Amino acid sequence: MSEHTFNPTRRKLMQGIGVTGLAAVAAPSFAGDRYAKDVQWHQSHDFVIIGSGFAALAAAIEAKRKGIQSVAIYEQMPTFGGNSSINGGLFAVPGSPMQKQEGVKDSVDRMVDDQLKSGRGIADEALLRHVAEHANEALQMTLDAGAEYLPYLQQLGGHSAPRTYQTTVACGAGITQPLYKEAVQLGVEMHSRCRMSGFIRGDQGEVLGVTVETRYYADRKVSEGETLAIRANKAVLVATGGFSQNINLRMAQDPTLTADVGCTNIKGATGEAMLEMFRLGAVPVHMAHIQSGPWASPDEGGFGYVSNYSIYNFPHSMAINRMTGKRFMNEIADRKTRADAQLANRDAQGNPVPPLMITHYHDADKHPNCQKVLKYGVGWKFDTLEALAKHFDVPLAPLKAQIEQYNGYVKSGVDEQFGKPMAKAKDKYIKAPYMVVRLWPKVHYCQGGVKINQLAQVEDSLTGQPIKGLLAAGEVAGGIHGVSRLGSCSIPECMVMGITAARTVAAGKA
Numbered sequence: 001m002s003e004h005t006f007n008p009t010r011r012k013l014m015q016g017i018g019v020t021g022l023a024a025v026a027a028p029s030f031a032g033d034r035y036a037k038d039v040q041w042h043q044s045h046d047f048v049i050i051g052s053g054f055a056a057l058a059a060a061i062e063a064k065r066k067g068i069q070s071v072a073i074y075e076q077m078p079t080f081g082g083n084s085s086i087n088g089g090l091f092a093v094p095g096s097p098m099q100k101q102e103g104v105k106d107s108v109d110r111m112v113d114d115q116l117k118s119g120r121g122i123a124d125e126a127l128l129r130h131v132a133e134h135a136n137e138a139l140q141m142t143l144d145a146g147a148e149y150l151p152y153l154q155q156l157g158g159h160s161a162p163r164t165y166q167t168t169v170a171c172g173a174g175i176t177q178p179l180y181k182e183a184v185q186l187g188v189e190m191h192s193r194c195r196m197s198g199f200i201r202g203d204q205g206e207v208l209g210v211t212v213e214t215r216y217y218a219d220r221k222v223s224e225g226e227t228l229a230i231r232a233n234k235a236v237l238v239a240t241g242g243f244s245q246n247i248n249l250r251m252a253q254d255p256t257l258t259a260d261v262g263c264t265n266i267k268g269a270t271g272e273a274m275l276e277m278f279r280l281g282a283v284p285v286h287m288a289h290i291q292s293g294p295w296a297s298p299d300e301g302g303f304g305y306v307s308n309y310s311i312y313n314f315p316h317s318m319a320i321n322r323m324t325g326k327r328f329m330n331e332i333a334d335r336k337t338r339a340d341a342q343l344a345n346r347d348a349q350g351n352p353v354p355p356l357m358i359t360h361y362h363d364a365d366k367h368p369n370c371q372k373v374l375k376y377g378v379g380w381k382f383d384t385l386e387a388l389a390k391h392f393d394v395p396l397a398p399l400k401a402q403i404e405q406y407n408g409y410v411k412s413g414v415d416e417q418f419g420k421p422m423a424k425a426k427d428k429y430i431k432a433p434y435m436v437v438r439l440w441p442k443v444h445y446c447q448g449g450v451k452i453n454q455l456a457q458v459e460d461s462l463t464g465q466p467i468k469g470l471l472a473a474g475e476v477a478g479g480i481h482g483v484s485r486l487g488s489c490s491i492p493e494c495m496v497m498g499i500t501a502a503r504t505v506a507a508g509k510a
């Protein structure tokens, strides 16, 4: 087959297991950028922040702490927090206090090395290092605000050490809610249902403010209020997250990511503010690298209960191909490696056959989601292997042989099949009773976005210079992680780059 031959199986690759069945999201008509000489300002603040996830909240708090007087957040949704508030609450920090307690050896270099591997040669090493170096400060900001974490660390796929904290509520709201309260206490102005619809620029092309549509209803994509011109005396920070829910845009990058493919994100993750920055001249980077989460279940919508359950259980579980009864991947490889391996689980006609993750029930049950997974019928418990094989139509003899072989690796501590690190599987044999969930990847995270530098400044594609008055942080910024972000590395990135943006403003460098 020539390089340019259309390959129908690739088109079908992600299809066939649609959970969300979303209609394509049409890009709303944006006001585009305007020039300040035509504008009558309605409101004015020193620091105007668009969005209200980790990046925005961290920036707002740090700005106030640095003495910036007037800080305002504009959020298009009726509630604050964005994807950050529904996320898994998993937060990677190298050299953290809990690593010291648990005697885990780790370092900034080691975390950056892990991320560079997963980034497959195109990650931004300087930005990754900047984030890793400041991750402890970001963690401390959440602790100071009252966030609470489980008393143990997790080792996620592609990480060479246990370095991931998780909120006690196993959800990002365990961080965004305390940060929101802290921001309000510090005097940050919060505006919901306010959608930023364009930039307002000065004579030299610098960003002086934004237009905001008030009383915005994201579900209907209409504004029932007025369009306000908001002056930003020092800078505008765009912290509007990724575009995983923009079907047209993601299909323009990868035609296999159709509306049928499940997605873990909130509906507001459509990326128009990023497109506005491209219109200003920002550099688009790595837009085609859209990550699918290899821990998601085809049996529930969005992130659901299974995702966090399987993230916790992968290190001591076995994932098998239903048709062969055999393993097909290192269960804690990086996300792209696992998602690609899962997507190859197909019948002779190319239809998806979601693989199974098998765990000893009493190990699985240590995760708070285990009972929810059972309660909502998205996971199954079996007393015997025969019952499991019958239920999922898995050939019993090869399955039995695979379990024996895998248990040998648990005993020896060496996975001879796929090289999975077995430290976290120690003494955790696959045995009755069994717990099973089905796996199929869902669109989860955009590695692409606008190019930023270590001051969170947005670079202009023609001049290579920062666009004056404009900063970006969080998932809207691209290129940091390269081909594939490691799990739990977005929270530190969003928070550190939000904090960095505030420091850039405070230093008069925006």
Ligand SMILES: Cc1cc2nc3c(=O)[nH]c(=O)nc-3n(C[C@H](O)[C@H](O)[C@H](O)COP(=O)(O)OP(=O)(O)OC[C@H]3O[C@@H](n4cnc5c(N)ncnc54)[C@H](O)[C@@H]3O)c2cc1C
Binding pocket: 050, 051, 052, 053, 054, 055, 056, 074, 075, 076, 077, 080, 081, 082, 083, 084, 085, 086, 087, 088, 089, 090, 091, 092, 172, 194, 195, 196, 197, 239, 240, 241, 242, 264, 265, 266, 268, 269, 271, 272, 273, 303, 444, 445, 473, 474, 475, 476, 487, 488, 489, 490, 491, 492, 494
């Ligand atoms: C289900 C799920 C689980 C995840 N779990 C983890 C995890 O455990 N650990 C981890 O590190 N990462 C995780 N991630 C990734 C991580 O949560 C996101 O990358 C991160 O939350 C992005 O934060 P942000 O601050 O960039 O933007 P967001 O939190 O996405 O917030 C952006 C906000 O901007 C608003 N907005 C957009 N456009 C406009 C506009 N024009 N005007 C006004 N407002 C606008 C949006 O409504 C939204 O509220 C997860 C993601 C998802 C979806």
